Amino acid sequence: MPIAVVNEVDEQRPSSFTYVAKVTYLRLNNHSLLIGCHCTSQCSKSVDCKCKIENGQEFPYDNHRHLIKEKPYVYECGNSCNCSDSCINRVSQQGIQFQLEVFKTKSKGLGVKSRSYIPSGSFVCEYVGEFLSAKEAEQRVGSRDEYLFHIGDNCRDRNFKEEWIPLYESRPSNFSEKDIGGSAIDAAQYGNVARFINHSCSPNLYVEKVLYDDPEIPHIMLLAKKNMPPSKELTYDYKYRLGELCHINGNFKAKECFCSSLKCVGKFY
Numbered sequence: 001m002p003i004a005v006v007n008e009v010d011e012q013r014p015s016s017f018t019y020v021a022k023v024t025y026l027r028l029n030n031h032s033l034l035i036g037c038h039c040t041s042q043c044s045k046s047v048d049c050k051c052k053i054e055n056g057q058e059f060p061y062d063n064h065r066h067l068i069k070e071k072p073y074v075y076e077c078g079n080s081c082n083c084s085d086s087c088i089n090r091v092s093q094q095g096i097q098f099q100l101e102v103f104k105t106k107s108k109g110l111g112v113k114s115r116s117y118i119p120s121g122s123f124v125c126e127y128v129g130e131f132l133s134a135k136e137a138e139q140r141v142g143s144r145d146e147y148l149f150h151i152g153d154n155c156r157d158r159n160f161k162e163e164w165i166p167l168y169e170s171r172p173s174n175f176s177e178k179d180i181g182g183s184a185i186d187a188a189q190y191g192n193v194a195r196f197i198n199h200s201c202s203p204n205l206y207v208e209k210v211l212y213d214d215p216e217i218p219h220i221m222l223l224a225k226k227n228m229p230p231s232k233e234l235t236y237d238y239k240y241r242l243g244e245l246c247h248i249n250g251n252f253k254a255k256e257c258f259c260s261s262l263k264c265v266g267k268f269y
């Protein structure tokens, strides 16, 4: 799916990066694969589909391939499953289905909109980039950190805090190693259209963690929160807590939010 870049405001072009359609992993992991299902026909017709059971005894998507409700994790069928690539439980793996456009916004740099109508619950795109440990990500904070997406702690621990880890340009004296948990995706050098999606305090997309190969490495999928007419800017909530990012001098980093929502809290970190 080609992505158009349109700037009717000024001469700005996207800074240089390598467009990739899949997350890149810097090292080979020894991780186990999720145990797949053994369905010989369609998973939707099987009563004992393992992936259905993993999703709480129900398929996460309806027949139109829309996610029925937001969940902490969605388990899709994957490489270790017996079903075919057209299985109804492989929605986000089919890639981008809507014509997206990168455009110049008034006050937030570049942003993304859709050229077509997007129904609620539709998969829009994956946040793609270099997969890093939180420790590796921490080393990138301060330079080109604009495109870091923090995931949180190990997926195996279902009770992990959904909140994002604290990030510092330089460690404060009371900083300990165990403060760094989780992982991140850096889309600064390698990324896709998702790296251009801006934050909003009233977003129209939400983040869903989807597992289909490695049980510890979720895919960060962006889905439509509501029905969206064409040309609406696509946004999600970056979910930083205010005061989460620190400068080297110990002062909090802050970025003014220009989302223009009535619910805007003024800053997004």
Ligand SMILES: C[S@@+](CC[C@H](N)C(=O)[O-])C[C@H]1O[C@@H](n2cnc3c(N)ncnc32)[C@H](O)[C@@H]1O
Pocket: 107, 108, 109, 110, 111, 146, 147, 195, 196, 197, 198, 199, 200, 255, 256, 257, 258, 259, 268
């Ligand atoms: C992931 S990038 C989004 C794409 C970016 N606008 C660009 O031109 O490449 C995140 C950066 O976009 C800008 N941004 C995103 N949402 C914003 C908002 N609601 N208000 C102001 N700036 C925003 C900030 O500079 C932020 O660090």
